[in-house]
Amino acid sequence: xxxxxxxxxxKELLLENHYNPATIHFYERDWKKSHTFLMNEYGDTEYEMxxxxxxxxKQYSLITRYNDGTLPQQRVQLLRxxxxxxxxxxxxxxxxxxxxxxxxxxxxxxxxxxxxxxxDCLGSSELSASTINHYKGIATVFLDSLTQRKILSxxxxxxxxxxSYLKTLAGYSFKTVEQNVCDIRHFLRFLYSSGNMPDNxxxxxxxxxxxxxxxxxxxxxxxxxxxxxxxxxxxxxxGKRN
Numbered sequence: 001x002x003x004x005x006x007x008x009x010x011k012e013l014l015l016e017n018h019y020n021p022a023t024i025h026f027y028e029r030d031w032k033k034s035h036t037f038l039m040n041e042y043g044d045t046e047y048e049m050x051x052x053x054x055x056x057x058k059q060y061s062l063i064t065r066y067n068d069g070t071l072p073q074q075r076v077q078l079l080r081x082x083x084x085x086x087x088x089x090x091x092x093x094x095x096x097x098x099x100x101x102x103x104x105x106x107x108x109x110x111x112x113x114x115x116x117x118x119x120d121c122l123g124s125s126e127l128s129a130s131t132i133n134h135y136k137g138i139a140t141v142f143l144d145s146l147t148q149r150k151i152l153s154x155x156x157x158x159x160x161x162x163x164s165y166l167k168t169l170a171g172y173s174f175k176t177v178e179q180n181v182c183d184i185r186h187f188l189r190f191l192y193s194s195g196n197m198p199d200n201x202x203x204x205x206x207x208x209x210x211x212x213x214x215x216x217x218x219x220x221x222x223x224x225x226x227x228x229x230x231x232x233x234x235x236x237x238x239g240k241r242n
Contacts, residue, residue, distance in 0.1 A: 001089040003038060003045040007031045010084060013094040013148055030081050033059060047089055052082035069228075091168050093148045110152040111143045118190055138183035154196040162188070162201050181207050 007028075014024050037055045038045045056062040056078055065071040087095040107115040118139060122132045145165055151157065162184070169177050188202035233239040 001047060003031070003035055003047045003085070006047055006085050006088050009092065010088050010094065017094065027081060027084070030078065034085075047085055049082065049086045052085060056082060087168065091164065093145050093168065095168050105140055105144055107140055107143050108147040110147060114154060114196060115139065115143065117194060118187065121190055121194075134179070135183050135186055138180055139187045142184055142187065154191050155198060157191070157197055157201070159201050159204055162205055178207060181205060
């Protein structure tokens with residue numbers, strides 16, 4: 001997908017989700033730099049993650065500075081820019097935004113009544129408070145994803161939409177994906193049993209093929225890691241944090 005199409009859709013979602021104008025300006029400024037980079041390097045504006053990472057390296061030496069330990073903490077946010085572009089190009093949603101403490105995730109008006117039904121159902125169950133909160137949290141994220149995609153009724157949900165949502169979990173650990181699938185199944189069962197959805201997709205939703213032992217490969221040798229850790233000065237707050 002071309003960068004212009006991605007950024008146009010992303011800006012619309014940022015505005016709809018009440019992002020701070022200064023934050024939107026930060027993203028737009030970097031999108032312009034990315035556009036210039038793509039044209040200069042490739043002669044077109046087709047976007048993919050590999051190109052995004054090359055942009056970060058050329059513009060900010062981000063990967064090099066990360067490897068040599070000189071990357072400022074504020075520059076880490078630039079990775080968020082690249083991930084946002086990639087996620088929108090694949091899923092058409094503003095993903096991973098529910099971590100933002102200044103802009104917490106809420107259920108939109110289209111699903112507010114349905115969500116109240118679900119929370120009432122959970123409240124009358126014998127589930128623990130922590131389990132109920134987890135179910136509510138995942139349901140909120142799922143409903144937010146539907147709203148972003150302009151799917152404003154549970155009756156519009158299809159199996160393809162459910163599977164598309166699961167694809168947004170790419171990159172998370174096996175346990176996180178497993179928990180999300182479990183919680184989404186619970187919510188889908190509620191939608192079906194309450195008459196809000198015509199088909200029981202919960203029975204058709206399966207775990208994506210993820211290895212339980214999958215992990216990010218390491219390019220570091222054991223002695224290099226020990227030397228890196230030994231170089232940290234633990235006698236000050238910054239060193240303790242690192």
